[in-house]
Amino acid sequence: MTASPTQMVNLPRPKGRPVDLESAVIRFSGDSGDGMQLTGSQFTNTAALAGNDLVTFPDFPAEIRAPAGTLFGVSGFQLNFAAKSIYTPGDAPDVLVAMNPAALKVNLSDLKTGGILIINQDAFTPANLDKAGFTSNPLEDDSLNAYRLFAIDIGTQTERALAETGLSFKEVGRAKNFWTLGLLYYLYDRPLEYTLRFIEQKFKSKETIAEGNRLALKAGYLYGDVSEIFQETYEINSAQLEPGLYRNITGNQATAWGAIAAGQQAGLPLFYGSYPITPASDVLHELSRHKHFGVKTVQAEDEIAAVAATIGAAWTGQLAMTGSSGPGIALKGEAIGLAVAAELPLVVLNVQRAGPSTGMPTKTEQADLLQAMFGRNGESPVAIVAPQSPADCFEMMIEAFRLALGYMVPVIVLSDGYLANGSEPWKIPDVAALPKVKATFQTTPSDDFHPFQRDEDTLARVWPKIGSPGLEHRIGGLERSYETGHISYDPDNHQRMTEVRAKKIEGMARTIPDLKVYGSEQGGDILLLGWGSTFGAMRQATQIGREQGLDVSHAHLRYLNPFPRNLSELLHRFKRVIVPEMNTGQLLMLLRSRYLIPAEGLNKIEGKPFRVSEILSAIHGEKNKSRGQPW
Amino acid sequence: MTASPTQMVNLPRPKGRPVDLESAVIRFSGDSGDGMQLTGSQFTNTAALAGNDLVTFPDFPAEIRAPAGTLFGVSGFQLNFAAKSIYTPGDAPDVLVAMNPAALKVNLSDLKTGGILIINQDAFTPANLDKAGFTSNPLEDDSLNAYRLFAIDIGTQTERALAETGLSFKEVGRAKNFWTLGLLYYLYDRPLEYTLRFIEQKFKSKETIAEGNRLALKAGYLYGDVSEIFQETYEINSAQLEPGLYRNITGNQATAWGAIAAGQQAGLPLFYGSYPITPASDVLHELSRHKHFGVKTVQAEDEIAAVAATIGAAWTGQLAMTGSSGPGIALKGEAIGLAVAAELPLVVLNVQRAGPSTGMPTKTEQADLLQAMFGRNGESPVAIVAPQSPADCFEMMIEAFRLALGYMVPVIVLSDGYLANGSEPWKIPDVAALPKVKATFQTTPSDDFHPFQRDEDTLARVWPKIGSPGLEHRIGGLERSYETGHISYDPDNHQRMTEVRAKKIEGMARTIPDLKVYGSEQGGDILLLGWGSTFGAMRQATQIGREQGLDVSHAHLRYLNPFPRNLSELLHRFKRVIVPEMNTGQLLMLLRSRYLIPAEGLNKIEGKPFRVSEILSAIHGEKNKSRGQPW
Amino acid sequence: MVAVTKKDFQTDQEVRWCPGCGDYAILASVQRVMPTLGIPKEKIIFISGIGCSSRFPYYMNTYGFHTIHGRAPAIATGVKVSNPELSVWVITGDGDALSIGGNHLIHALRRNINIKILMFNNRIYGLTKGQYSPTSEPGKKTKSTPMGSIDQPFTPLSVALGANASFVARSVDREAKHLEMVLKRAAEHKGTAFVEIFQNCNVFNDGAFLHFTTKGTKADTQLHIQHGKPLLFGADKQRGIRLGGLHSLTPEVVTLGENGVTERDILVYDETDTSGTLPFLLSKLEPPVAPIPLGVFRAIERPTYDEGVNAQVADAQNKSPDASIEKLLKGGDTWVVS
Amino acid sequence: MVAVTKKDFQTDQEVRWCPGCGDYAILASVQRVMPTLGIPKEKIIFISGIGCSSRFPYYMNTYGFHTIHGRAPAIATGVKVSNPELSVWVITGDGDALSIGGNHLIHALRRNINIKILMFNNRIYGLTKGQYSPTSEPGKKTKSTPMGSIDQPFTPLSVALGANASFVARSVDREAKHLEMVLKRAAEHKGTAFVEIFQNCNVFNDGAFLHFTTKGTKADTQLHIQHGKPLLFGADKQRGIRLGGLHSLTPEVVTLGENGVTERDILVYDETDTSGTLPFLLSKLEPPVAPIPLGVFRAIERPTYDEGVNAQVADAQNKSPDASIEKLLKGGDTWVVS
Numbered sequence A, B: 001m002t003a004s005p006t007q008m009v010n011l012p013r014p015k016g017r018p019v020d021l022e023s024a025v026i027r028f029s030g031d032s033g034d035g036m037q038l039t040g041s042q043f044t045n046t047a048a049l050a051g052n053d054l055v056t057f058p059d060f061p062a063e064i065r066a067p068a069g070t071l072f073g074v075s076g077f078q079l080n081f082a083a084k085s086i087y088t089p090g091d092a093p094d095v096l097v098a099m100n101p102a103a104l105k106v107n108l109s110d111l112k113t114g115g116i117l118i119i120n121q122d123a124f125t126p127a128n129l130d131k132a133g134f135t136s137n138p139l140e141d142d143s144l145n146a147y148r149l150f151a152i153d154i155g156t157q158t159e160r161a162l163a164e165t166g167l168s169f170k171e172v173g174r175a176k177n178f179w180t181l182g183l184l185y186y187l188y189d190r191p192l193e194y195t196l197r198f199i200e201q202k203f204k205s206k207e208t209i210a211e212g213n214r215l216a217l218k219a220g221y222l223y224g225d226v227s228e229i230f231q232e233t234y235e236i237n238s239a240q241l242e243p244g245l246y247r248n249i250t251g252n253q254a255t256a257w258g259a260i261a262a263g264q265q266a267g268l269p270l271f272y273g274s275y276p277i278t279p280a281s282d283v284l285h286e287l288s289r290h291k292h293f294g295v296k297t298v299q300a301e302d303e304i305a306a307v308a309a310t311i312g313a314a315w316t317g318q319l320a321m322t323g324s325s326g327p328g329i330a331l332k333g334e335a336i337g338l339a340v341a342a343e344l345p346l347v348v349l350n351v352q353r354a355g356p357s358t359g360m361p362t363k364t365e366q367a368d369l370l371q372a373m374f375g376r377n378g379e380s381p382v383a384i385v386a387p388q389s390p391a392d393c394f395e396m397m398i399e400a401f402r403l404a405l406g407y408m409v410p411v412i413v414l415s416d417g418y419l420a421n422g423s424e425p426w427k428i429p430d431v432a433a434l435p436k437v438k439a440t441f442q443t444t445p446s447d448d449f450h451p452f453q454r455d456e457d458t459l460a461r462v463w464p465k466i467g468s469p470g471l472e473h474r475i476g477g478l479e480r481s482y483e484t485g486h487i488s489y490d491p492d493n494h495q496r497m498t499e500v501r502a503k504k505i506e507g508m509a510r511t512i513p514d515l516k517v518y519g520s521e522q523g524g525d526i527l528l529l530g531w532g533s534t535f536g537a538m539r540q541a542t543q544i545g546r547e548q549g550l551d552v553s554h555a556h557l558r559y560l561n562p563f564p565r566n567l568s569e570l571l572h573r574f575k576r577v578i579v580p581e582m583n584t585g586q587l588l589m590l591l592r593s594r595y596l597i598p599a600e601g602l603n604k605i606e607g608k609p610f611r612v613s614e615i616l617s618a619i620h621g622e623k624n625k626s627r628g629q630p631w
Numbered sequence C, D: 001m002v003a004v005t006k007k008d009f010q011t012d013q014e015v016r017w018c019p020g021c022g023d024y025a026i027l028a029s030v031q032r033v034m035p036t037l038g039i040p041k042e043k044i045i046f047i048s049g050i051g052c053s054s055r056f057p058y059y060m061n062t063y064g065f066h067t068i069h070g071r072a073p074a075i076a077t078g079v080k081v082s083n084p085e086l087s088v089w090v091i092t093g094d095g096d097a098l099s100i101g102g103n104h105l106i107h108a109l110r111r112n113i114n115i116k117i118l119m120f121n122n123r124i125y126g127l128t129k130g131q132y133s134p135t136s137e138p139g140k141k142t143k144s145t146p147m148g149s150i151d152q153p154f155t156p157l158s159v160a161l162g163a164n165a166s167f168v169a170r171s172v173d174r175e176a177k178h179l180e181m182v183l184k185r186a187a188e189h190k191g192t193a194f195v196e197i198f199q200n201c202n203v204f205n206d207g208a209f210l211h212f213t214t215k216g217t218k219a220d221t222q223l224h225i226q227h228g229k230p231l232l233f234g235a236d237k238q239r240g241i242r243l244g245g246l247h248s249l250t251p252e253v254v255t256l257g258e259n260g261v262t263e264r265d266i267l268v269y270d271e272t273d274t275s276g277t278l279p280f281l282l283s284k285l286e287p288p289v290a291p292i293p294l295g296v297f298r299a300i301e302r303p304t305y306d307e308g309v310n311a312q313v314a315d316a317q318n319k320s321p322d323a324s325i326e327k328l329l330k331g332g333d334t335w336v337v338s
C-alpha cells in the first residue's frame, strides 16, 4: 500500500468527530537510536503552531549511544499540550509510545490506568525482552490489562511503506519514528505540514532519505485511518494565550539569547568563557553560533580557566559571563571570590544537575543554592537569581547583567537540567521594551581617582575603562582600603569593606520587583513558596487546590539574594508556609534563619521534577514520603 | 661596662621586693628584621617553665622581609602570662616594646593608659620617623605623656656591650633583641637560664655569635639593675594549673601531632597531601619531619592534586588527610564531593584566614564555616569539628579521624590563623588514655559483597582493603544503587542514598559528647555560644561578667556538624543567646534555621581576635559597633 | 594466584560505549595483556577520570576507581605512593588528560611516579557529545566551533617529552598486536609510562585516523619505531628518515637507492637517548609530510617518586626505631606542675 | 602620548620585596624597556598570580591586576581576546607558573595567544617562606622536605617547547643588558612569548645561580645564543657545541683547535627551526656538563588565538551586518495568537 507523495498531498481527516480534550500528555520512549527526541520535538512544534499551550520534558540517558535494547539506553520525551494554560509536562502520560521492551519496562509505571499504550511489537523479541529483564512477554501475558494496548508491527509497516525507495535496511529502520509520529498525528488530528517541511530542509542533500521519511510519516497517518484501530480520535483546541507572536523555546536557548540581548542593550560585546559539561554545554553551542552579535566564546582548558578568562574580560569592560553545572561551579569558587574582592561584574550560570559529585549528570536537581550562597572562602556575598521556566531564562539573564553592571558584583544564575532542556511557547517580547542594561565606565581621569571609588547610592565601585589614559591602576584579591584603594590590612577597614560588599547586595533589593502572590493576596492558610523550575508544578497544584476549595496561594522567588523587600511581611500573612524544593531544604534554611518562621519543607531528590499530585497531596496535609530537614 | 660571661654566672636579683601581679601582658614589636618573634617565644618559654599560665599571639606582616622601617614591615608578638588561669593574649598590653617608629605607630593605640613603653630611641631617626608617617618626633613632643616612657639607646648599649666580640656591625645590630629580652627579664624577675641554653644550642657552630647574644642578654639585664630606670619590678607567681607534665604548644604543631597520634592509635600510616599556603604550611612542615612514624607527606602541584592524592590514599586504606587555608579549600570542593559520593574517610584541615579571595593571608577569621557546610555541588554533607584552643587541636584531630573512619565520610577540621600560630601551655595527655581510632577493613570475600554494603548501626559502608583477593570492585562519583553498589539513576534510589549520606552524619551525634555549660547550667539570662578560637575571650568575659554579678554562661561548640544532641534543649534554657563570631554570622545562621530561636550575633571581621572587653560590653547590652546580620 | 585468561579480567557490567567505538578494541587488548603480566588481578588498579574512555574501569575485573574529570593521575599518585606494591593504571581521554587534567599529567611525568597512563586520543570530547579537544586539528567544526576551531592542538607526545617523561609510546586501537606489545612494554617500565592510543570515535569524529590506518596504505603511512633499528618504513622498507645534516635537526623522508641514499644514512633509533631530543624530533612527524611514528619513543631509567618517598620513610624509621607518641609529646622543653 | 622615560613607569607604591631580592633588578630592566616600545603606558597591562614575583604589577605605573595563584595566563587570555590592541604582560613565579598554574601556561602557549609571560625562576616558593618548587634541584632540603626533595624538576623551557611555544627565551636578573634585549624581543614577537628569568631569592635560595653568574667564570658557563651564529662560548669564543653525529642528537661540548675541531663543526643556531627540536636540544644543556644557554631559543610565526577569535567575529559580522535581537527572536518557527 505504498503511495507516491504526490498522490497524498491531501490526507483524509480522522473519521467521526474527534473527542474534544482540554489537554493531553504523550510520552515517546524508545532506544537512544530510535529518534524519540526528534519525534517529540516534531510533535511539540506542530502543537505549538496550532496554538496549544505546551510544556515538554526530554529525558535522555547518560550514555551517548548505549547498546541497543538496554534499560539504561532508554530515551524519553514527554509533552503536555492543551487548550488552556498549563505549567508542567504532566504527571502521568495519557499516551505512552514504547518502541521496545526496555522502554516499556522503564516507563509503564507512569502511564495512567486506562491510558493508551502504543507498542512496536516487532521489537519484542526474546533477546530484547531478556535485555529489558522481562521473564515473560508482556504482550502475551496479562500484565498490560490495565491499559488500552495497541501492539503494532511498526517495523514491518514501515518496511512495507518504504519497500520501493531503495533505502537500505538500516535506513528504513531509522524511519520508524516518522511512521509513529504519523500515527500520533492521526490520533490527535494534526496536520503533517510542519514535519514535511522539516524533512525537506533537514535532508536537503539526501533526497531518498527525505522521501523515505515522508512516506513513513504518511504511512503511519494512513494506518490510523485505514486500520481503524482507534475507537476515537482527539482534538485539542488552541489555548487562550495572550495575543502576540509566539515561538517555542528551550531554557538553554533562552539563556543564550538573554545574554545576547543584554549585550545589545548594554552596547557591550558579550564574552562567554566555558568548559563543556552536561547540561550546560548547549549554552556554549548556542552562543558560539552568534558571533555576528560580537559574541566571543572561549572554550577554555577547564572551568577555572573559563572563569578566569571571563574575569579578565570583565575587568576590561566586556559583558562577561561564564557557565557550567555544579561540579564546574565548585571549581570556580576561588575565582568567583576574586571577582567579589576586585568588585567585577560577572555573570555565572549554573545549570544544575543531580549531585553530589558526578551524581546523575542528565538528571535535574536544585541543590546548588547554598553552594551559590556560600561556596567560597571568607565572607564573599554574590547576588543570585533563578529563572522559573524555560522562557523566563531570557528575562532573568538580562536581569543578571543589569545587577552585575549596576552594582559591580558577580551574579549567579541558577538554572537546572529541567529548565535547560524543557521548552514552552514564548510570547516574543517587544524588543523596544526590554529592560535597560547600563554600563557606566569611567574614561577620563579625575583628581581623586582611585579604582575603589564608589557610587554613593549603589556603592558600586567605578569601572575604569582599561586602556584609558590617566586611569592606570592596580587591583587584586588582597583587601583594599576603602579610602585609597591601596592594599590595606587595617582592622577597621576590613570590617568596613566586608560591610560594603554585603550592603551592595542588600541594596539591590530596592531595584527588584516585590514578590507577587497568586491566590489569596491578603494572606490565608497556606503559602507555597518556591524558586526555579518547580514553578510549573506549584502553580498548577495551587490552581487545582483552589478549585478544590483550599485556601492555598503560591509565590515564586526569582531573586534569591537579595530577597524581595516585601518577603518578610508577605510570609507573615500566611498560617503555613510550605517550601517545595528538589533538594533537602536549601531555600528553607535561608528563610527560617532570616525570618524565624516555622516554614516547612517539601523535598524531593529523585533527579526529576515534582509532580503536581505530590504538591497537591502536601497541600492536603498528607504525609509525604520525604520531608525536608530544616537543613 | 662589658663583662665576661664567666664573671656573670650569677646575676643580681632585682633590687627591692618586686610587686606581685596576677598577670601581665607584654607586646614586643619591631621591624620584621628585629627578631621580635624570637624574643617573644623566649619570654614565653621562660614564663612557661616558671609555671605561669600563658597565651600568645604572634602577628606578622604579609611580606617576607618588608623594607626596613615601614609600617607594613612591623612584626609583633603579644604574650599574656599569669598566676591564674587565663584564656587570651590580653586585650591591651601592660608593656609595649617598640624597636622603631613604625612599631610605635602601629601599636601605640593598644597600650594601656599608664602602661610601660620601652623604646629603642636609636631608631628614631628622621628617615625612620618619616617612613612611619610621623611629622614630629613623638619622643620630643608630648604625644607619649599618657604612658610611662623609657626611651633607651638600645642600639648603642648593645654595641657597647659587644664591642670586644669582634662581631660585625650587622651582627651586633642583630643582638639588640637579646639585649631587650634581658631588660624585660630584669623587669619581671626572670632567670636567664632558658635563653642561655637556647643560645648555646642554636648557635652551636657559631661561637662568636653565641657569645655576642649571651653578652647582649646579660647586658640588658644588668642595665635594668644598674641604671635603676624602673621604680618597681614585678613578679608573677606560678599558676594553679592541674598537676602534670606540661609543654608549650602552638595550634599547628598540635594539629600535626594529633594526626600522628591518630595514625598510631589506628595502626595506619598517615598520608598528608598538601600545597603550601599561609597559615597552614607549618602543618606540612611539621608532618614532613615525622617520617619515622611512617608519615608520608606529598607536596602536590596544587590543592586539587593534594586532595586527589589523599583520596587515592583513603581509598586504599591509609589514614588520609589534606590541608590548606580558605582559598585552597575552595579549590578542593569538587574533589571533597567525590569523597562524599564514594564514601571515603578523609580529613580536610582548613586553617582559616581573612577573606574573601586572597584577603589578608596573615590575619585570622572564622568565615569558612558555611563553605565547609555547603561549598560543593549537590547535597553533599560532611562532618565538621573545630578546636577551641591551640592545644585542643591535638584532641580534635584525633576526633576527626575517629569520625572519618567510623562513618566513612569526609570530616572538615576548622582551625584558624590565631589558633595555628598562637600557643598555650599544654598538659601532656596520658598516651594510654588517648581515644581509640578504629579502622575496620574488609579483607576477605563474602558471598554478597559489594562496596556499598553498610553497617546497620552507623550506616558506614565497608572499607575493602585494596589488594585483597576476591574483593575487586569499582567505585566512583556517579550515584550508586543502595542495594547493589552499581551505578544507578533510579529516582527512589537517589532519594534513599541522599538520605543515607545525611543520616550517617546525623548518626554521629550519638557518639559525641553533650555540650557543657560554664556558668548557670540550669539556664539563665544569657548564653554565649561560640565555636573555634573565640573560646578564650568568651570564657574570660564570662568569668568577669559573672564576677560582676551578671547571669551569663558560656558554651562552646567543638562539633559543628552534627551538633551535640543536647543543643536544642540547652538553648531553650536561656533567655538570650548571643553568638560571637569572627564572621558575619555563620553559626548564627545554622542555629536560627535549625532551632528557630532569635539568637543574636556579635560579629567582628577585623582580621584579629575578639577582645574580652568587646564581649563583655555585649553582655552588658551595649551597642556594638558591629552586629551580625542573621546571615 | 595469578589470573590466567582474558576472561578473568572481564566484569559482568554491560559495556556502555556506542556500538563500533574504538574503546572496545582497546578493552579487548588490555584484557588480553593483563594475564600475561604475572600480576594477580587483585594487585591491579584501574583509575580513570571522566569521559567515554574513563568508563573503562567498570569493565575490568580488578580494583577500579572512576573519579572526577582530569584528576586521575593525582589520585593514582596517592594510591601508588601509599601502595608501592600495586600495579596502577590510569585510563584517560584527550580531554581528560590534556585539557582539564594537563597539569596533573605533566607533574606525574616529571615526578616519574610508577604508574601507567593510557590516553585514548579520539581528538574529540565524546561524552559531552562532540566539542573539539586540545588534540583536534585546527579548523575543526564542532558544536562549540561552528566556524572551525582556531586553537593549535597539542602533540601529546611532545608535551610528555617536554615534561621529561621516562616512557613515551604510541599505538592505535585497531592494531591489536602492536598495541599489546606497547602495553606490555609500558607494564615492564619502572616509572611513569605515557601511552597515547589513537581511538576512533565513530559517532563524533569518525575516521579521524583513517589516513594512516587504512589497510592498503598503512605500510606507507606508519613508521614502526624499533630500538636499535633504522627508521625505515614502506611495504618493502625502502623509505626512511634521516637527519638534514650536521647543522640541521630537521628530519627528511628519503627513499633508499634514490639520490645515493643507503641504509647507512637512515637514523638508527635509540629509545634510551637521555636528552629526549630524538623522541622529540620523532614526535613532530605526521602525515601527510611524514609517516606517523608508532611504538616506544622513549624508555629511560630514572628514580621514581614512589620509591623516593618510601625510601625516606624507611630510612627515617630505621634511624628512629623507637618512635612513640609518648616520646614525641614529651620531647623538647617541658615542666612539671605539682 | 607615549611615555618616554623609566620614571613614567614607576609607581608611588613602596616596593615590598626583601632588600637584595633579584626582583628589583628585573623591575628596573622592565621599567627601562617599556619606554622603548613605543606603546602608550595606558595600553600596557600587567597581570600576575600570587607569589613574591607577582607583586610586580603594583610597581608598574600601567594597568595591573594581581590575581589569584596560578591563573594569570588564563585571565590574560580573557583580557587579550577582548582587547587585541592592548600589550599584555604576565608576571609569574616558578611555583605560580609551573606548579598550580602549569595547565594554563601550556594552554596559553599552545593557543599562541599574543601575551608575554615573564617567569621569575628562583627555584623556590618565596612568598610562603621557602618550600621547594617544581624547578628546585633534586635533593633540596627545605621546610617541607627536611630529608631532601625527591622530585625531578621541570626544565621550564622544555615544558614550553613541548607545548609548542612560538617564542621561548631565557635571561638572568643580574644581566640587565641581556635581559633587556630579551624583553624587547619578547615584546616584538607576535604570539605567546615565554621568558624564563633566573632570579635570586637571597632569603630562601641565595646563590642558586652563582655557578653561572659569577663575574670571573661566567664567560665559560654561559652560552649566548645568537640566531645565525655558531654556538660558541668562553672568554675567547674557543669552545662550542656540536652534534654527536648524523645518528646521534646528543650534543657535545668541544674546543676549537682540539681534535681537529673547527668553527665549521659548530652548530649554527636557527631560532626559527620549525620542529622545535633544536631549541629543545639546547634547553637540556646545563652546568656542570655544559654552559647554560641564554637568549632567544625560539621565535617562529604561527597564527595567534586572539587574531583567530576576532577574525571569526569580524567575519560573522560582515556576513550578517543587520543582526538584531528582533531578527533573532523572530527567526525560525513562530506563530501568531490573536
Ligand SMILES: Cc1ncc(C[n+]2csc(CCOP(=O)(O)OP(=O)(O)O)c2C)c(N)n1
Binding pocket: A275, A276, A277, A278, A303, A327, A328, A331, C050, C051, C052, C053, C054, C069, C092, C093, C094, C095, C096, C097, C120, C122, C124, C125, C126, C127, C128, C133
Ligand atoms: C569538572 C567537570 N567538568 C566537565 C565535565 C564534563 N565532561 C565530562 S567528560 C568531558 C570530556 C571528555 O573528553 P575526553 O576526555 O576526550 O573523553 P572521551 O569522552 O572523548 O573518551 C567533559 C568536558 C565534568 N564531568 N566534570
Ligand SMILES: Cc1ncc(C[n+]2csc(CCOP(=O)(O)OP(=O)(O)O)c2C)c(N)n1
Binding pocket: B275, B276, B277, B278, B303, B327, B328, B331, D050, D051, D052, D053, D054, D069, D092, D093, D094, D095, D096, D097, D120, D122, D124, D125, D126, D127, D128, D133
Ligand atoms: C590557591 C592558593 N594556594 C596557595 C597559595 C599560597 N602561595 C602563595 S605564593 C605561593 C608560591 C610562590 O612561589 P613562586 O610562584 O615561585 O613565587 P615566588 O614567591 O618565589 O616569587 C604559594 C604556594 C595561594 N595564595 N593560593
Ligand code: SF4
Binding pocket: A064, A065, C016, C017, C018, C020, C021, C022, C023, C052, C053, C122, C126, C127, C200, C201, C202, C203, C204
Ligand atoms: S561517543 Fe565516541 S568515544 Fe564515546 S562511546 Fe560513542 S563512539 Fe566511543
Ligand code: SF4
Binding pocket: B064, B065, D016, D017, D018, D020, D021, D022, D023, D052, D053, D122, D126, D127, D200, D201, D202, D203, D204
Ligand atoms: S623571599 Fe626571596 S623572592 Fe621573595 S622578596 Fe624575599 S628575596 Fe625576593
Ligand SMILES: [Mg+2]
Binding pocket: C051, C093, C094, C095, C120, C121, C122, C123, C124, C125, C126, C133
Ligand atoms: Mg576524547
Ligand SMILES: [Mg+2]
Binding pocket: D051, D093, D094, D095, D120, D121, D122, D123, D124, D125, D126, D133
Ligand atoms: Mg619562586
